[in-house]
Amino acid sequence: MAGFSYLATMSANAIVNAWRHRTMTLITVVIVSLMMTTLGMFLMVENALSVLIVSMEERVNLIIDLADDAPPADVLALRQQLLEDSRIISVAYITPEEALARLREYFADEPELMQPLLGNRNPLPASLELRSDDPDYLLALARQLAVSPLVKEVIIPRDVVRNLSRAIQVVRFFGYTLGAGLALVTLFVIGSTIRLTVYARRSEIEVLRLMGASDHFIRWPFLLEGVFFGLVGAFVASLVVGIAYLWVNELLQQLINFLPVSVDSTYLLRLVLTLTVFGIVIGGLGSYLSVRRFLTI
Amino acid sequence: MIVLHDVSKVYANGIHALKNISLEVGQEEFVFLVGVSGAGKSTLVRLLIREELPTAGEVIVAGHNVLQLSKRNLPLFRRKVSMVFQDFRLLPNKTVAENVAMALQVANRSRQEIQELVPEALELVGLTPYAEHLPLTLSGGEQQRVAIARAVIRKPEVLIADEPTGNLDPMSSADIVDLLTRINRLGTTVIMATHDSDVVNRSRRRVVELVRGEIVRDEARGTYHYGRL
Numbered sequence: 154m155a156g157f158s159y160l161a162t163m164s165a166n167a168i169v170n171a172w173r174h175r176t177m178t179l180i181t182v183v184i185v186s187l188m189m190t191t192l193g194m195f196l197m198v199e200n201a202l203s204v205l206i207v208s209m210e211e212r213v214n215l216i217i218d219l220a221d222d223a224p225p226a227d228v229l230a231l232r233q234q235l236l237e238d239s240r241i242i243s244v245a246y247i248t249p250e251e252a253l254a255r256l257r258e259y260f261a262d263e264p265e266l267m268q269p270l271l272g273n274r275n276p277l278p279a280s281l282e283l284r285s286d287d288p289d290y291l292l293a294l295a296r297q298l299a300v301s302p303l304v305k306e307v308i309i310p311r312d313v314v315r316n317l318s319r320a321i322q323v324v325r326f327f328g329y330t331l332g333a334g335l336a337l338v339t340l341f342v343i344g345s346t347i348r349l350t351v352y353a354r355r356s357e358i359e360v361l362r363l364m365g366a367s368d369h370f371i372r373w374p375f376l377l378e379g380v381f382f383g384l385v386g387a388f389v390a391s392l393v394v395g396i397a398y399l400w401v402n403e404l405l406q407q408l409i410n411f412l413p414v415s416v417d418s419t420y421l422l423r424l425v426l427t428l429t430v431f432g433i434v435i436g437g438l439g440s441y442l443s444v445r446r447f448l449t450i
Numbered sequence: 451m452i453v454l455h456d457v458s459k460v461y462a463n464g465i466h467a468l469k470n471i472s473l474e475v476g477q478e479e480f481v482f483l484v485g486v487s488g489a490g491k492s493t494l495v496r497l498l499i500r501e502e503l504p505t506a507g508e509v510i511v512a513g514h515n516v517l518q519l520s521k522r523n524l525p526l527f528r529r530k531v532s533m534v535f536q537d538f539r540l541l542p543n544k545t546v547a548e549n550v551a552m553a554l555q556v557a558n559r560s561r562q563e564i565q566e567l568v569p570e571a572l573e574l575v576g577l578t579p580y581a582e583h584l585p586l587t588l589s590g591g592e593q594q595r596v597a598i599a600r601a602v603i604r605k606p607e608v609l610i611a612d613e614p615t616g617n618l619d620p621m622s623s624a625d626i627v628d629l630l631t632r633i634n635r636l637g638t639t640v641i642m643a644t645h646d647s648d649v650v651n652r653s654r655r656r657v658v659e660l661v662r663g664e665i666v667r668d669e670a671r672g673t674y675h676y677g678r679l
């Protein structure tokens with residue numbers, strides 16, 4: 154079929170072209186790679202913060218330690234009442250054994266700290282863990298429950314979530330601004346290089362034009378060249394960001410290892426895919442705009 | 451095949467390159483377009499392939515009124531009308547065969563067709579042994595034959611050559627004109643702009659002479675003496 158041989162020829166042309174202007178190609182590749190690496194890094198940081206915030210959100214907002222002598226029936230009734238409360242997202246009943254197991258896991262690295270606790274009796278009380286996205290309501294609830302005879306103590310963990318939320322908003326804002334800026338610069342760099350290629354090949358273009366080549370036929374190789382730059386940039390960025398990600402991931406795991414959070418193992422794959430698609434789009438668009446402006450047919 | 455009706459061309463800089471040209475060329479014809487430098491030969495050629503538009507008048511080539519060609523139909527028109535230049539205009543980084551094949555590729559012809567037609571075209575111009583050579587390793591005459599192979603492989607209705615022998619020695623020039631004559635006999639209208647009087651006088655073909663943008667002479671079996679008037 155004509156299509157395939159044509160595409161093969163055009164791809165070969167794009168590569169030959171890139172080679173013929175290798176200094177320019179190199180500069181473009183370096184700049185595009187830098188841009189895309191920065192972008193990839195930002196995406197990764199944003200993701201790390203998201204993972205962190207999700208893990209924080211999964212964290213209980215309110216812990217109600219139950220009195221040791223609380224009648225099970227009353228505890229069940231209380232749990233039921235909380236479950237029916239629409240402002241509360243979840244209620245978990247934690248037995249003393251579960252509480253101990255968690256503690257053990259938390260201190261897995263320093264078991265000696267556990268020694269004083271490990272007498273012949275488990276000192277930990279049973280508890281209810283509540284989650285809600287309304288901190289004010291939780292506070293009111295805490296005050297109310299504190300006086301209940303069923304309750305030994307109400308614990309309100311410090312509200313890190315809100316701070317993190319704000320942090321991620323800031324990161325996102327700067328990230329999107331930065332991302333848009335970088336995308337524009339990349340677009341411009343690729344566009345300029347393609348413009349030079351168009352200029353270098355103007356007599357060839359002229360010949361093709363007079364032979365009756367369609368606009369598509371003439372523009373394709375330039376678009377491919379742009380896409381090629383985008384792909385190389387994506388490849389380099391994926392490599393750098395991938396290595397950084399593995400490192401950050403380890404850090405993150407350590408930071409949140411006691412929390413019931415699974416770090417998404419497909420994230421890296423999605424990141425590479427995102428960068429690749431971004432590279433293709435930016436490269437294609439950059440050359441398309443350039444070709445539209447500078448390649449008059 | 452070609453009809454020019456009262457055609458004038460004024461360039462943006464005010465130069466009146468063609469003045470009220472009317473001309474008809476039949477399908478089986480071979481026409482020499484002669485005249486001194488600056489007479490307007492290339493301008494006329496550029497109107498025929500719609501590289502330039504006439505300022506006034508009508509240009510009809512291969513059934514198309516060039517003034518009415520849409521942007522979409524322009525490539526299709528150009529595939530019916532092939533062009534050969536003084537400076538060959540081959541793609542330097544492609545082999546002879548690839549250069550010739552390009553004429554079919556731009557027309558989206560199938561690989562099979564390309565594989566069939568390219569050797570035929572090279573055979574016609576006598577360059578079969580050079581198929582895999584790069585253009586710049588060939589002599590000027592050979593390069594022009596590659597350009598002609600590229601022009602005729604699509605069996606164009608009209609072949610327009612602007613001083614195809616301008617860079618060649620008399621022997622090669624004669625070869626090129628013989629080749630164009632053969633192509634003409636195979637059914638393609640040939641227009642050749644030239645000021646090479648030897649070539650014109652040997653052929654005894656129709657001669658149209660331009661002087662300062664006007665047709666001063668149109669003879670069925672003409673001759674030409676450069677600079678005469």
Ligand SMILES: Nc1ncnc2c1ncn2[C@@H]1O[C@H](COP(=O)(O)OP(=O)(O)OP(=O)(O)O)[C@@H](O)[C@H]1O
Pocket residue numbers: 461462463465466467485486487488489490491492493494645
């Ligand atoms: N693109 C252009 N813009 C302005 N003036 C032009 C242009 N092309 C040609 N001319 C002018 O038009 C006139 C005719 O030029 P043209 O190239 O058609 O002559 P020609 O017969 O082909 O000459 P030659 O034998 O030197 O090729 C000349 O005066 C030339 O300077």
Ligand SMILES: [Mg+2]
Pocket residue numbers: 491492493612
């Ligand atoms: Mg000329």
